[in-house]
Amino acid sequence: MSTSTNQIIKSLKKSGYKITPQRKLILDVLNNSDHHLSPANIYNKVREKYPEIGLVTVYRTLEILDKAGYICRLTLPSGLAAYLLKRCPSGQHHHHLVCQCCGKVVNFNNCNLAELEKEITDETGFVISSHTIELNGKCPACQ
Amino acid sequence: MSTSTNQIIKSLKKSGYKITPQRKLILDVLNNSDHHLSPANIYNKVREKYPEIGLVTVYRTLEILDKAGYICRLTLPSGLAAYLLKRCPSGQHHHHLVCQCCGKVVNFNNCNLAELEKEITDETGFVISSHTIELNGKCPACQ
């Protein structure tokens, strides 16, 4: 179990959650991936080491991790969910650069939308409270 | 039936689709809304004038309109689909400014991400082929 996984486990315990092998393994799978993973992907990975796990436990754990802010939930264009461990300093927001070919995800946080948001507010009268950006492309390995 | 609806209907006919009252009514509903609408929303609106319509016809028509480029499909954070008639010059891409309160959607197209994309390409080696932005906020009426 990696340091990163361990730290999150400790924080969860402080928040009153029990430490179970299922939760540790789910976190490990997330930690060992630089791709976004669907609940089913995670389920299958965990089953390699812990065949008794139920898919429903994966869903429940992901919900906890998401609410606690340790993972990002993406909604793919198909409408399916996918998750990714957050790896940027907490408090900072970030966005995703996604390889259309292999699914690799890289975070970035220099989004600099302040200027655009001001323009839009001036034009439309909307008060803007948040934004999402997603850049789609091909990673070096896939080019 | 509005001009806008009529034009799209004509284009569809040229592409080999039949003109049916269901398709006309679905287009009218889209044309009369400045909010994104779910398939069920559209179904209910159309039923007011044409109670025999089936929800499945709404899904099928939306798929045609989406593929033909007349409407935008949003995937809401919940994973549900919502649709909106495109109102910007074709060929231009655009993005959405969404009121979190009432759902009103306004398009904008001055997204100016070229600089950011260049930075990211330099940093990561990704070749960027497209992007999405969504600005969330409150419209003047909802503030």
Next chain:
DNA sequence: TAATAATTGAAAATCGTTTTCAATTATTAT
């Protein structure tokens, strides 16, 4: 008007996700 091929709507199927519930397990207090 007749022939045709596309379109329609009801019903069933699909599929990701959520709920229910009884059994199990991690934690805490003894």
Next chain:
DNA sequence: ATAATAATTGAAAACGATTTTCAATTATTA
């Protein structure tokens, strides 16, 4: 260590949006 507890688990059923199937209907064309 043991017992008491409350949380967690997994199987199964339920759910809800979307898709598929198929026979009947309709718009179009000849």
